[in-house]
Amino acid sequence: MTRAQLLIGGEWTDSVTGRTAETVNPATGEVIGTFAEASPVDIAAAVDAGRAGFESNRWQSMSPDERGRILWRIADLVERHASELAALETMDQGQPTTVSTTVNVPLVAQTFRYYAGWATKLKGKLSPVSVPDQLTYQRRAPLGVCGLITPWNFPLAIAGWKLAPALATGNAVVLKPAEQTPLSTVRLVELVLEAGIPPGVVNLVTGGPDAGKALVAHPRVDMVSFTGSTAVGQEIVRTCSGTLKRVSLELGGKAPSIVAPDADMQMAVVGNLRGALFNTGQACGAFTRFFVHRSKAEEFVSRLATAADSLRIGPGSDPETVVGPLVSAEHLDRVASYVALGEQQGAVRINGGERVGGAFGRGFFYRPTVFADVTDDMTIARDEIFGPVMCVMPYDDLDEAVARANNTDYGLAAAIWTQDLRTAHTLAPRIRAGTVFVNQIPIIDPGAPWGGFGLSGWGREMGSYALDEFTETQSVFVNLS
Structure with missing residues (x-):
């Protein structure tokens, strides 16, 4: 010791x-x-x-x-x-x-x-x-x-x-x-x-x-x-x-991720999942609010939840682990309370929503959880949960998506998923965030500044x-x- x-x-x-x-x-x-x-x-x-x-x-x-x-x-x-x-x-x-x-x-x-x-x-x-x-x-x-x-x-x-x-x-x-x-x-x-x-x-x-x-x-x-x-x-x-x-x-952060109608769906699902669950969601820049065009939202939710359920949960020392434990029992209870509140406020929980038991019962493990039909006023859409909880929020046009993405007290990071360079370069300056990632997970490099707007x-x-x-x-x- x-x-x-x-x-x-x-x-x-x-x-x-x-x-x-x-x-x-x-x-x-x-x-x-x-x-x-x-x-x-x-x-x-x-x-x-x-x-x-x-x-x-x-x-x-x-x-x-x-x-x-x-x-x-x-x-x-x-x-x-x-x-x-x-x-x-x-x-x-x-x-x-x-x-x-x-x-x-x-x-x-x-x-x-x-x-x-x-x-x-x-x-x-x-x-x-x-x-x-x-x-x-x-x-x-x-x-x-x-x-x-x-x-x-x-x-x-x-x-x-x-x-x-x-x-x-x-x-x-x-x-x-x-x-x-x-x-x-x-x-x-x-x-x-x-x-x-x-x-x-x-x-x-x-x-x-x-x-x-x-x-x-x-x-x-x-x-x-x-x-x-x-x-x-x-x-x-x-x-x-x-x-x-x-x-x-x-x-803190509450990073929005805008999935444009033309986005590569496979890339968007995998990238957002990795961006959301990096270090089990315990990252200020983790993607947490997924704004997906209404025509693709149902498909996105289904594929995201299926992919999340397939990830290996276990101790960090296992090289095959993707989702490790939360840092403490106190933080585990905090994340679980947000999930319960999301359901109480009307969000539809697709998967997860429970502590992992069995062989991992003594640790602080929580299953990745996807919510659908999340509205901007729900607590899970506004507070930083800092855990493996993902909120999918349908939109009808990109102007709406940008406005809702900016409807937050935070402004640390954001993401855009699109195959159109014009969309990428015109949306990024409109988002109030210190760093905007295009078609990728959040990264930090010594050569680039890191910090945020607002709170x-x-x-x-x-x-x-x-x-x-x-x-x-x-x-x-x-x-x-």
Whole structure:
């Protein structure tokens, strides 16, 4: 069984209170590790260590090239320990091993390499000004100590895509993983130290919501980057408003998927099913509302439900598994309650709608569930369920489909299925979403920004856009007279 400690100022330590909590394997319900419950005193110590690490001569005077080399070494170490990291991710989060091994771990290494290159390319610019005899230029300045708070659905990948740009731009960090899934992040931080990060530049605190609240509220934290629920994101904004610290938020989603009348039906069914059930639907960008032309809706529903029923359900460690467990018993109950509410409100459940028993009874498994005849006002069409629940919603023309797709508080991702390039290129700009996918499942790449409109958050991660989140612009005026 794994035992995780806090990392403060380069030293691994228990919480000052001695309190710990447990993490379980969602496929079996068995305890697989313990981790320290950080107290406010521990959080304060980690922030102080981060401030000292940020201001240390070794970090501030380090050349961009050397900083980039450290990030590159982290990527190398991630690849060297890929099997171990993937196994931890699958055991602690439940995601199928095909996801952890072929998506998450490679994405972490790719992200660190991408931002390793950016470390030497953080350019300012020379500005012509009207005041005579002035040399005026701008530079990117690191923010200071950044609080990075990651969710439980993709703990390793999201830790990587927050850490890499924060470090490339010269910040220090205090990283807090979700209490449900701390193990892979702890191992990643061990590799970060092995790569040569100076003491105090990366600090790790584990624990529940109280630890996160203490980190967000600390006055010496200069920036908070959070991925998680919209409700918690809104609470973070309220807390940070007093100190006006920088806030970056990647929050919930309710991704619409518009299937045009000319779409390849087989491609649309398979693609939407994969897009909906990636990581068992526990993804902010998962496709959840399928707008299908009325002439094709019945066929689409039938084929989608049949395909969903054919998918292998099982523990993530089984390489044949497509649908793994939900992350916790609490989340399993939440998903089941939404399914029950959908039926109460008049949606027609085609399949699924039950917990998986038998050999998997101790785990948190739920069968993929397809609803037909879903209307825009139903709760299952408006709330983020974050599970294997799919809503099919017929429409009569594309203008109607776009209007209904945009009838949501969220705007993280969307999809279009069509064989007509004109349809693809004219519909995409009309959809209020941070990313629009055409004829494919949702993907993330370090070179492209990721973030949303509306209640899906503030700011962007990935690409050059993340550099803006972790830097301030500083102007320098030099008198030449």
